[in-house]
Amino acid sequence: MRDWDDLRHFLAVARAGSTLGAARALGVNQTTCARRIAALEAATAMQLFERRQAGYRLTEAGARLLALAERVEQEVRALEGALEAERRMLSGRLRATTNESIANAVLTPFLARFREAYPRIRVEVTITDRALELARGEADVALRAGRQPEAVGVAVRRICHLPWTIYCARDYAMRHGVPTSRAEIGGHAVIGGEGSVAKIAGVRWLEEAAAGVEVVSRSGSLTNMTAAAVAGIGLAALPCMIGDREPALQRCFPPVPGIGGDLWLVVREEARGVPHVRAFLDSLVADLAAVRAMLEGTAPGRD
Template sequence: MNWDDLKYFLAVCRMGSIRAAAAELNVNHATVSRRINNFEASLGQRLFERSAKGYTRTKIADEIYQESSHLEERLSTVARQIAGKDNSLSGDIRITLPDLFARGLLMPAIAEFCKQYPLIHIEIIDSARLFNLANREADVAFRVCEQPPEYLIAKQLAVMHRSCYMARKLLPELEQESWLEQQNWIGWNDKMRRPVGKIAREYPRFDSKHKITSAVLQAEACKNGMGIAVLPCFYGDLEPELVRVPPYSSEAKYNFWLVYHPDLRKNAKIQTFVSFMIEQMQVQKPLIEGEKPMPVNLPLL
């Protein structure tokens, strides 16, 4: 049995479709389809039931999935242990992070790291999905969560704050009595049409209009006057076309972490990158935690 066949098989099992598996493996979908068909032919067994909803594992596929997952884990352990003994400051580092965090926060620091260590090559996966670090889907992850899994080494970089933003071009409208009260939230989806917590209590009279599931697109909608957006302070405060809404306060919402696998604690380039980014994020911590003075040129409610 070819390990490459198992890689394609596992990807389809986890993603549920050929196209999703192809995107995960960064290959053409025809390649994945061909490898699955060849794998089924070599086994003489049908591994998936095809339908418009995707690929569903058969009973024999369930058995193969369990065994091949264990094999994948053992091979990943060997790979991590070998990588953990790497003392060179060259080669690749695979990083995963939500794309919102790149602009203005992480990317400038990563670019500076690359200048200082030109033999280290960075691969960035912009996704909010929790990649499996044990299987080396990534070497280092920047995550927003309450607490990372205990089996990972985690460094809390900051407590991420959020605030309410409006388009800067609409600032003159604040001088009109009750104008702000008549504005609307830009919601996320049906279940999250309105924010909750401190922010919601400060602006209880806002209606909820529009639903946009991307923070980047919410910011664009906000800049174009579609409503009030709740955004991370590190993003909204750096955006010149946005400004906080009175009373300009922020709310602690999520913990921001850097995590990696313990097997890489002695890998020279990983540890160099981790130390560098921790130092850089300490400089950015006030921005992440919303420590921005109230603009003196804006009117109070």
């Protein structure tokens, strides 16, 4: 015997009478289902099914295993139910912080799902470009982009790379064309930054590439810069996780090396072992893994 997943596939085939029916019930492909059955038969050294043209039929050994597998299934479901009840009872308060761009792209959608799973955990979010001091108790958890955060009293985990490139509106591209390299940016209208946004590597890179060209719009907000690009005002440097999510925008060229940063998960050392904070961290890490292609700008269909 290997694991519960093999038994789960066995039960599905026994009930459906075929690997095709079982695959549909489990949401997997037929090849995976057939491979699981073959692996289970090899592990148990028993033929569990007769393969017939009409489908799979249990052998005597398979029928005996079916009774045992159904008992295991009941125990697994009981355990899952108990764990679900325990999880939903978990309660507490935690404070999370990030900037507006990461909040809109990642944290806010995650929180909607997290609240469904953990209704008694209260998450308070502070959206700010200022790096709150977790070690001093200003927040418990932070998502930060850029260089690795350095601070005493916190644990830091790298999530992934966040690439940047240059975007323009599709209608802008139809009217003015699209630069395909840094050298071609000079003939285009440019959206620049101000304040802390002007210091971001990608924003600086675009303004330096467009030296001598009038910057037609400036903003201290990446969200507003995105809106300006969508409106067709000019070119904007944006992280792929923002630009790729806007149907009205297109990439001018692939992500530019050296102007991106990394995404970091930071947690206050004193808080990370607390059960409800641990549940939040584990759930967030799993959610970030699920959207990794979006964060890294590798999702299918990007031009």
